[in-house]
Amino acid sequence: MSRGSNPGTTPIRTVTTVVIGAGHAGLAMSRCLADRAIDHVVLERGEVAHTWRTERWDSLRLLTPNWQSRLPGFRYNGGDPDGYRTMPEVIAFIEDYAKAISAPVQTHTTVTSVCSTEAGYLVRTDRGDWQCRAVVLASGACNIARVPAFANLLPPSIATLTAQQYRNPGQLADGGVLVVGASASGTQIAYEIHRSGRPVTLSVGEHIRAPRVYRGRDLEWWMDAAGVLDERYDQVDDIARARRVPSLQLAGTPDRSTLDLNALSKIGVKLAGRLAAIAGDGKAQFAGSLRNMCALSDLKMGRLLDLIDAWARTSGLDDTAEPPHRLPPTRVEDAPPLGMDLATGEIKTIVWAAGYRPDYSWLELPVLDRKGMVRHDGGVVASPGLYLMGTQFLRRRKSALIDGAGDDARELSAHLASYLDSRAARIVA
Numbered sequence: 001m002s003r004g005s006n007p008g009t010t011p012i013r014t015v016t017t018v019v020i021g022a023g024h025a026g027l028a029m030s031r032c033l034a035d036r037a038i039d040h041v042v043l044e045r046g047e048v049a050h051t052w053r054t055e056r057w058d059s060l061r062l063l064t065p066n067w068q069s070r071l072p073g074f075r076y077n078g079g080d081p082d083g084y085r086t087m088p089e090v091i092a093f094i095e096d097y098a099k100a101i102s103a104p105v106q107t108h109t110t111v112t113s114v115c116s117t118e119a120g121y122l123v124r125t126d127r128g129d130w131q132c133r134a135v136v137l138a139s140g141a142c143n144i145a146r147v148p149a150f151a152n153l154l155p156p157s158i159a160t161l162t163a164q165q166y167r168n169p170g171q172l173a174d175g176g177v178l179v180v181g182a183s184a185s186g187t188q189i190a191y192e193i194h195r196s197g198r199p200v201t202l203s204v205g206e207h208i209r210a211p212r213v214y215r216g217r218d219l220e221w222w223m224d225a226a227g228v229l230d231e232r233y234d235q236v237d238d239i240a241r242a243r244r245v246p247s248l249q250l251a252g253t254p255d256r257s258t259l260d261l262n263a264l265s266k267i268g269v270k271l272a273g274r275l276a277a278i279a280g281d282g283k284a285q286f287a288g289s290l291r292n293m294c295a296l297s298d299l300k301m302g303r304l305l306d307l308i309d310a311w312a313r314t315s316g317l318d319d320t321a322e323p324p325h326r327l328p329p330t331r332v333e334d335a336p337p338l339g340m341d342l343a344t345g346e347i348k349t350i351v352w353a354a355g356y357r358p359d360y361s362w363l364e365l366p367v368l369d370r371k372g373m374v375r376h377d378g379g380v381v382a383s384p385g386l387y388l389m390g391t392q393f394l395r396r397r398k399s400a401l402i403d404g405a406g407d408d409a410r411e412l413s414a415h416l417a418s419y420l421d422s423r424a425a426r427i428v429a
């Protein structure tokens with residue numbers, strides 16, 4: 001890194017590559033850049049692992065087992081490989097990684113814009129600017145919780161919070177709660193709130209049901225071993241669709257239980273269809289597709305388990321693993337609610353758990369699609385020297401998982417290195 005001059009203002013520092021974000025993805029890239037002796041800095045608006053510190057609820061545990069957080073040059077070596085990390089453990093794990101690889105992280109530095117220059121890119125921050133030849137966007141895939149536009153029609157008596165703002169049931173008023181979204185976040189939050197004594201209705205959109213343990217092993221073990229998580233972005237028929245698939249309905253509980261809609265209905269959580277609209281009079285309208293959504297989810301789970309069974313047969317594991325089994329179909333009541341009067345005072349709180357999206361509002365480059373997502377080919381962005389990390393199915397099905405960052409960082413750092421070499425060759429010629 002060196003300091004250049006920018007007359008009249010703070011000096012602009014120069015570095016070959018700026019990595020934006022010190023989550024596990026940015027750190028994995030940092031390690032791979034260091035392996036290639038590529039000079040870089042990692043800019044982080046908070047502390048290392050900032051989002052795990054500030055945007056997760058208290059009781060959350062990873063849904064991936066401890067062994068499944070392999071990062072370049074780093075892995076779990078404790079005594080509970082099949083356990084699921086608590087949030088303090090995730091933070092410690094990522095912090096330890098940053099220390100182990102001596103990542104050049106500059107904390108409390110928010111990137112406010114990235115634009116192109118003749119020399120490459122100018123990265124502006126609230127603590128000075130950086131000139132560089134390459135930029136890696138590792139600022140996270142879950143910066144903003146998805147909240148439907150009609151949320152502003154809610155009666156003012158209803159408190160709302162997103163899964164990022166939710167910490168524990170003690171935050172909520174007594175009374176009914178509507179949780180919107182039934183993937184990993186929504187089901188776990190609905191379970192916890194219901195157990196606190198508040199009646200919960202869960203609005204169910206597209207989701208993917210999954211048993212925690214299958215044939216005696218963690219489902220993630222099967223998906224890893226069978227290569228499901230390694231499926232590449234250029235091997236799937238519809239990558240745009242694959243990138244929108246919600247997270248598996250899994251929870252990392254110490255008793256390794258399956259937290260699906262049947263488990264929630266059994267304890268008294270009421271299921272409704274996808275929240276389709278809120279009318280001006282405060283009436284919530286649920287789609288009539290709950291039964292179809294659940295049938296589709298059961299079907300997808302069945303396909304995944306069929307694939308695992310087929311792999312177990314060809315891999316000689318059929319005899320040693322427990323026999324194949326299937327969960328009973330998701331139970332849906334005969335006439336699930338199609339509406340709910342939110343003005344009666346019965347529902348006191350709504351928790352939005354309908355997914356997340358990244359925030360690239362600071363990216364001043366013509367690389368965003370109309371939904372604000374970066375257009376890229378396996379993490380290689382159309383603007384030369386610009387790379388993306390950590391988003392859903394970036395290069396592989398596992399790309400957004402901690403375990404997925406390693407392979408992506410290795411391949412993208414190789415691409416970045418050859419880009420720098422070809423650029424240097426052009427300048428010399």
Ligand SMILES: Cc1cc2nc3c(=O)[nH]c(=O)nc-3n(C[C@H](O)[C@H](O)[C@H](O)COP(=O)(O)OP(=O)(O)OC[C@H]3O[C@@H](n4cnc5c(N)ncnc54)[C@H](O)[C@@H]3O)c2cc1C
Pocket residue numbers: 020021022023024025026043044045046047048049050051052056061062063064109110111112138139140141142185356362389390391400401402403
């Ligand atoms: C509720 C939840 C549960 C999850 N559970 C699991 C799980 O069990 N297992 C698993 O493997 N994965 C899990 N994930 C997915 C994934 O690991 C996380 O999304 C992870 O945080 C993504 O890592 P990342 O490094 O790409 O992004 P992040 O961890 O979000 O890191 C991005 C970093 O960039 C920083 N940043 C953002 N904007 C700027 C800016 N303008 N300037 C400077 N810095 C900036 C942020 O502060 C942050 O530290 C979960 C995600 C969520 C939301």
